[in-house]
Amino acid sequence: MTVAILNIDWQTLADALALGGIYALMAVGIGLVFGVLRLVNFAYGQLVMAGAYALAFGSEWNLPTWVSILFCFAVVLVLSVGMDRLVFRPLRGQSPAVMLVATFAVAYLMQAVALLWFGSLGTIATSLAPLNRPWDIGGVEIRKIAIVTVLVAATCLLLLRLLLDRTSVGLHMRAASMDFVTARMLGVRANRVIGGAVLISGLLAAIVAVMMTVQTPLVTPDFALRDTIIVLAGVVLGGMNRPLSATLGGFTIGFASGLLGGALPTDQSQYLDSFLFVAVILVLLVRPDGIFTRGRGNVERA
Amino acid sequence: MKRPTNWLELAAPATLVLIAALLGLSASQSNQTYFIDTLVKVTIVVALYVFIGNSGVLSFGHISFVALGAWAAGVLSVPRGEKPAIMPNLAHFLRVTTVSSPTSLVIAAAVGGVFALVAGLALMRLSGLAAGIATFALLEIVHNMLRYYEKIGPGLNTFSSVPQTTGMWQAAIGALIAVVVAFAYQRSRYGRTLRATREDPYAASATGISIYMQRLIAFTLSGALAGFAGGLYVHFLPLNTEVVYLDLTFITLAMLVVGGATSLWGAVVGALSVAALDSFLAAAENGVTIFGWTINLPAGTRLVVVGVLMAAVLILRPTGITGGREFRLPGWWRR
Numbered sequence: 001m002t003v004a005i006l007n008i009d010w011q012t013l014a015d016a017l018a019l020g021g022i023y024a025l026m027a028v029g030i031g032l033v034f035g036v037l038r039l040v041n042f043a044y045g046q047l048v049m050a051g052a053y054a055l056a057f058g059s060e061w062n063l064p065t066w067v068s069i070l071f072c073f074a075v076v077l078v079l080s081v082g083m084d085r086l087v088f089r090p091l092r093g094q095s096p097a098v099m100l101v102a103t104f105a106v107a108y109l110m111q112a113v114a115l116l117w118f119g120s121l122g123t124i125a126t127s128l129a130p131l132n133r134p135w136d137i138g139g140v141e142i143r144k145i146a147i148v149t150v151l152v153a154a155t156c157l158l159l160l161r162l163l164l165d166r167t168s169v170g171l172h173m174r175a176a177s178m179d180f181v182t183a184r185m186l187g188v189r190a191n192r193v194i195g196g197a198v199l200i201s202g203l204l205a206a207i208v209a210v211m212m213t214v215q216t217p218l219v220t221p222d223f224a225l226r227d228t229i230i231v232l233a234g235v236v237l238g239g240m241n242r243p244l245s246a247t248l249g250g251f252t253i254g255f256a257s258g259l260l261g262g263a264l265p266t267d268q269s270q271y272l273d274s275f276l277f278v279a280v281i282l283v284l285l286v287r288p289d290g291i292f293t294r295g296r297g298n299v300e301r302a
Numbered sequence: 303m304k305r306p307t308n309w310l311e312l313a314a315p316a317t318l319v320l321i322a323a324l325l326g327l328s329a330s331q332s333n334q335t336y337f338i339d340t341l342v343k344v345t346i347v348v349a350l351y352v353f354i355g356n357s358g359v360l361s362f363g364h365i366s367f368v369a370l371g372a373w374a375a376g377v378l379s380v381p382r383g384e385k386p387a388i389m390p391n392l393a394h395f396l397r398v399t400t401v402s403s404p405t406s407l408v409i410a411a412a413v414g415g416v417f418a419l420v421a422g423l424a425l426m427r428l429s430g431l432a433a434g435i436a437t438f439a440l441l442e443i444v445h446n447m448l449r450y451y452e453k454i455g456p457g458l459n460t461f462s463s464v465p466q467t468t469g470m471w472q473a474a475i476g477a478l479i480a481v482v483v484a485f486a487y488q489r490s491r492y493g494r495t496l497r498a499t500r501e502d503p504y505a506a507s508a509t510g511i512s513i514y515m516q517r518l519i520a521f522t523l524s525g526a527l528a529g530f531a532g533g534l535y536v537h538f539l540p541l542n543t544e545v546v547y548l549d550l551t552f553i554t555l556a557m558l559v560v561g562g563a564t565s566l567w568g569a570v571v572g573a574l575s576v577a578a579l580d581s582f583l584a585a586a587e588n589g590v591t592i593f594g595w596t597i598n599l600p601a602g603t604r605l606v607v608v609g610v611l612m613a614a615v616l617i618l619r620p621t622g623i624t625g626g627r628e629f630r631l632p633g634w635w636r637r
Contacts, residue, residue, distance in 0.1 A: 087551075090617045096431040097360040101559060102616045109609030116602035131537050139383050143373060229442065238436050273446040277439035285424055 014146035016258030018183035020251040021153030026231040027250025028160060032197045034235075035177030037088060038096055044101040044205060045228030047112035047200055051076040052219040053118060056125035065127045068233025072207040074271075076082045080108075080202025084194065107225075114221035122220035123214040132214060145214045156207060157247060160200070164243065169196050179239065230257065230273075232281040239290020248292045312485040314629035315570035318479055319344060322574055323474035334470060336585070340577035341473035341486065342534050343569060346550075347557045349527035350479040351569035354518045354558065356493055359429050362551055363421070363437030366444035367525045369546035371410035371415050371532025373448055376461045379406045381576060384463045391452035399535075403467040407533040414529015415522050422521040426576035441551065451541045460542040468538035476534045480527050482550050492519050500564075553580065556612040562622025568627040576611070581606050622634050 018082050030044050038162055054075040058068020085107055102157060105292065106200050134141040164170035169192075173184040178194045230251050238249015259277060283291060319341065326337025350364050378401045382390065385397055425436050445578065448455060455461075487493045496516040499506040503513060535541060553576070561572015582590075583604035585615075586597045613623060 008545065040435070087613060094620060096618060097434055098616060100360065100431065100434045101555060102613060104552065105556065105609055105612040105616065108605060109613060112602055112605030114610055116600055116606055231437075232435065233439065236432075240431075270450045271446065274443045276444045277446075278437045281424065281436050284428060284432050288428070289433055 010140045011142055011146075012052065012259065012262035014142045014150075016255050018149035018153075018211075018215075019258035020148040020255030022151050022208055023231050023234060023254030024247045025153055025156060025208050025237070026202050026227065027235045027246045028157070028243055029201040029208070030231065030235055031240060031246030032173070033088075033201050034240050034246075035243065036103060036180065036194050036197045037099075038093070039088060039091070039099045039101065040232065040240075041073060041083075041201075042098070042100065042228070042232070043107035043110060044084065044115075044231075045199070045224035046107050047076050047080055047202065047205040048209045048212065048224040048227075049221065050075050050079050050110065050222050051206045052125060052213045053123065055209065055213045056123035056126065056217075056219045059125050059127040060123060063127075068127050069210055072209055075204070076209060077199065077202045080198055080205065082194075084198040088198075090193075092191075101290065109226075111221045111225070118221065122218045122222060125219055126217060128210070128214045129217065130235040145211070147299075149211045149215075152207065152211065160243070169193075173197060177243075186220070188244060190252070192226060214269035230254075230276065233276055236261060236280055237283050239293035241289070245290050245292035249290060307489060308628070310631070311566065311628045312482065314563060315481050315485075315567055316347045317571050319474060319477045323470055326470050326628060328391070332586070336577075336581040338468060338473045339537055340574065340581065341470075341477045342468070342538060342556065343554060343577055344477040345473075345480040345531035345534060346528060346574040347561075347569050347573040348477070348484050348555050348566070349531055349567060350558050351563065352484050352487060352527060353525035355515075355563050355565065355569065356488060356496045356500065356520055357517050358433040358564075359517065360365040362434060362555070363425075363440035363444075364524065365546055365554070366441045367414040367418055367528035368439045368532035368535065368550070369444055369448055369543070371414040372461075372527030372541055372546060373455045373532075375403075375406035375410040375414040375527070375533035376464045376536040377404060377411060379395055379453050379537065380461075380462050381463065381465075382592055386460055388462055389452065389456050389615055391457075392455075393453040393595070396454065401446060403465055403537055406537075407530060410533030410536075411526045411530035416524030417529070418525020419522040422518045422525070426517040426521060432527065441547070445543055445547050458542070458543070460540045460541050462502070464536055466537060468534050473534060473538065479567065481570065482630035483523070483527060485637045487523055487567060492516060496520050530581075547559035552615075553608065556608055559591065560615045560622055561611055562624040564626035565618070565628045567622060568622050568624040568626055571624050575623070576608060579611070580608055583607055586614065 026044065026048070030041055033039060033041050051072045054072040055068050058071050061069065072073065073199055081185060083106065087102060091102055098274055131145040132143055135144050171192050172183070173189045173196060175186070176190075180190070208224075212227075213219065216223075231255060234250040234253030235246045235250070238247070239245035253276060257272055260272055264272070322337060322340060322344075327335055328336060331625070338382060346364070346368055347409060349367075350361070350562075353364070354361055355417070368561045377389070377392070377396050378399060386394060419585025421440055425433065425440070428436050451457070461622075466564070488497070495506070495511050499513045499516055505511060536544070539545070557573040557576040558569055559574050561570070561574070583599065586599045587601050589596060589598040591597075591602065604615060
């Protein structure tokens with residue numbers, strides 16, 4: 001059974017939804033930190049990579065699944081907070097371009113460390129492999145992980161929405177991402193808000209790592225690098241200065257590339273990246289604030 | 303008021319390039335490749351400096367001009383008889399045309415310049431973060447196209463059988479050309495105008511300067527230099543698309559940042575010092591013996607060290623080791 005247009009079968013559709021969900025989570029992770037620090041974290045994918053290595057070693061040491069997932073969360077959170085302390089904090093107040101170059105350097109550094117310690121061949125994460133088996137839903141077979149990913153992503157986004165809307169930490173975060181200086185004057189504690197954003201963004205990276213290792217069990221030093229580049233493009237497409245528009249941008253680019261990558265023949269889908277990045281440049285020229293934003297906001301802090 | 307030209311600002315970086323070339327000539331045959339590689343990278347970093355240093359706008363996209371220059375020079379230099387073997391799907395015009403190495407370098411510079419001009423027409427409206435992301439998108443697009451579009455090159459294959467004409471002297475002369483062009487540009491009215499827009503865009507606009515136009519001129523010029531460097535590169539190493547991609551972007555940006563992005567002296571010092579460190583570590587990964595000590599570092603050490611260095615310089619001394627200033631003699635000498 002297939003969807004009539006473009007020969008898309010249900011599995012492709014589910015995979016595209018799942019990819020959109022993963023990219024949406026990464027987009028929020030990048031967008032939250034951007035909101036409070038005006039810093040595009042190029043090294044976000046390397047956090048995911050570190051989490052994926054944690055899972056791979058967990059399955060290599062035959063740890064129970066829940067222990068290796070806990071291990072993954074611990075590793076990613078420690079790295080995320082460490083990155084904030086060692087790199088982001090000393091760079092506060094620098095221009096966004098300098099911070100972008102700095103996180104680019106950090107991304108490379110982490111990748112090089114992974115290469116040095118774990119080699120280039122990669123390690124395989126197997127603890128969650130059963131999720132790759134298909135589920136039979138009304139005669140249509142869909143891999144479990146696609147459904148699980150969509151559910152997890154939706155739950156995370158909902159919880160995040162509640163956190164931002166209903167709690168005082170969320171209120172502070174939203175205020176800080178609108179106007180950091182004024183928010184500080186009105187009593188928002190800078191370090192607490194930034195620490196909160198960094199922690200949540202780390203949590204999301206760990207969740208992404210768990211989901212992604214099921215889809216791609218082979219963990220190499222450049223794990224999630226490609227995805228980060230595409231998510232960054234998606235965040236820009238959607239609009240960086242609001243978590244919601246960044247999320248929508250991430251979801252759109254993930255869903256579109258999953259769908260087109262699955263539906264188009266190889267000789268066309270290999271140019272998909274060019275197409276996506278041309279779209280990014282066009283959006284930057286026509287609507288620098290992103291397509292999912294209303295009105296004009298200040299993208300860069302003066 | 304016309305300021306006298308400070309020729310030392312040209313002589314100092316040019317001397318460094320010459321010293322590097324002479325050191326290279328006296329090195330053993332197997333170590334010479336490190337020096338040639340370094341000189342090509344100096345050319346790329348000087349090209350980066352012409353735009354990033356003078357305008358203050360970030361570009362992750364310059365390696366795409368290097369790649370295009372390399373592709374243009376490479377495709378046109380492979381002997382006609384060998385083209386079908388490595389590039390079976392080449393377009394007719396490229397299949398029947400073969401030029402000499404010097405001509406191919408000129409064409410590489412022209413291709414880099416024209417492409418930078420066309421891309422710049424759109425991109426030079428952007429600055430700050432948007433410019434960083436858009437130029438990154440440019441790098442991705444060019445990488446993707448060169449990788450799969452086999453009518454203009456070898457696609458996923460490696461550029462074999464390009465005549466290896468970039469030796470020590472050719473690379474040194476190439477780097478010197480880049481240094482001279484960068485120097486001539488930065489003391490021309492265009493260079494001074496662009497630096498004025500870097501220091502204060504509002505004041506510069508108020509005096510009637512078109513920031514867009516000035517950035518476009520610098521982008522085109524630095525695109526041409528980057529394309530030229532790509533031409534030198536393809537005549538030195540058998541390249542493929544992965545060589546002129548993220549790693550090269552990272553190492554050349556690191557060189558510029560470590561040296562000090564806002565001066566020609568900084569660009570050359572940064573390129574040479576990072577390259578020296580990088581080459582030493584690369585050699586040490588294969589095992590070297592110094593003063594009787596054998597050093598054997600695991601593979602991957604050099605990227606770690608360069609990454610730490612770049613991050614540390616950005617955090618502790620964002621203006622780079624030269625402070626972003628041009629070369630000046632110490633005070634006691636000038637008096």
